[in-house]
Amino acid sequence: MDVLIRKEHSADVTAISAVNEEAFGRADEANLVDLLRNSSAFVPELSLVAETNGAIVGHVLFTKIKIIDSFNHRFESLALAPIAVRSSFQRKGIGAALIQAGLNKAREIGYLSVIVLGHETYYPKFGFQPASRWNIQPPFDVPDEAFMAVELVECGLKQVSGIVVYAKEFEAV
Template sequence: MDVLIREEHSADVAAISDVNEEAFGRAEEANLVDLLRNSNAFVPGLSLVAEKDGEIIGHVLFTKIKIIDSLNHCFDSLALAPIAVRTAFQRQGIGAALIRAGLNKAREIGYLSVIVLGHETYYPKFGFQPASRWNIQAPFDVPDEAFMAVELVELGLKNVSGIVVYAKEFEAA
C-alpha cells in the first residue's frame, strides 16, 4: 500500500480528530490529542500522520513524560498515545508503520525511551517489554504486562526507575 508517513501540519488537525474519533468510536482520544498539542508535553515532529491519496488515514502521538524515582530524581521519556487508524485501513500495517516511524524520529531527536499502555501481544514486536523490568510503574492500577517500555538506544533506561508522571492533559480528557 502506498502510504506516506509524515509530521502533522496545522491543516491536518480536523482530519486527525476524525481519525481518532472513528478509530476509538468516541471523542475522548481526539480531545486528548487537541489538549496535548497545546501543552508543554507536545514535541514538534512527534505527531505523525499516515496519508494515502491525500487523505489522513492514521495518526500517532508521542508526548513528553517524566519518570520520578524514590529519591525524586527525574528522567525524561515519552508516552506513545494515542495511535489510531481509520477502520477501513486497520490490520494493514499502517499503525505499525506509524509506530516505527515515531520511534525512529524520537531516537533521532535524542529521546532514550518510550512508555506505552497497550496490548501485551502487539507492542513487543516493536521491542516493548514490561516496564517493571526496569522497576518503572504506572501512576494507576494497570496489569503489569500491559504497561511497557522500550529503550530507543542501548541502555536507554539504565539506572532509571520510578513512577511515570503523565502530562496533566491525560487526566482532563
C-alpha cells in the same frame, strides 16, 4: 497502497480528530490530542500522520513524560498515545508503520525511551517489554504485562526507575 508517514501540519488537525474519533468510537482521544498539542508535553516532530491518496488515515502521538524515582530524580521519556487508524485501513500495517516511524524519529532527536500502555501481544514486536523490568511503575493500577517500555538506545533506561508522571492533559480521558 502507497502510504506516506509524515509530521502533522496545522491543516491536518480536523482530519486527525476525525481519525481518532472513528478509531475509538468517541471524542475523548481526539480531545486529548488537541489538549496535548497545546501543552508543554507536545513534541511537534512526534505527531505523525499516515496519508494515502491525499487523505489522513492514521495518526500517532508521542509526548513528553517524566519518570520520578524515590529520591525525586526526574528522568525524561515519552508516552506513545494515542495511536489511531481509520477502521477501513486497519490491519494493513499502517499503525505499525506509524509506531516504527515515531520510534525512529524519537531516537533521531535524542530521546532514550518510550512508555506505552497497550496490548501485551502487539507492542513487543517493536521491542517493548514490561516496564517493571526497569522498576518503572504506572501511576494507576494496570496489569504488569500491559504497561511497557522500550529503550531507544542501548542502556536508555539504565539507572532509571520510578513512577511515570503523564502530562496533566491525560487526566481528561
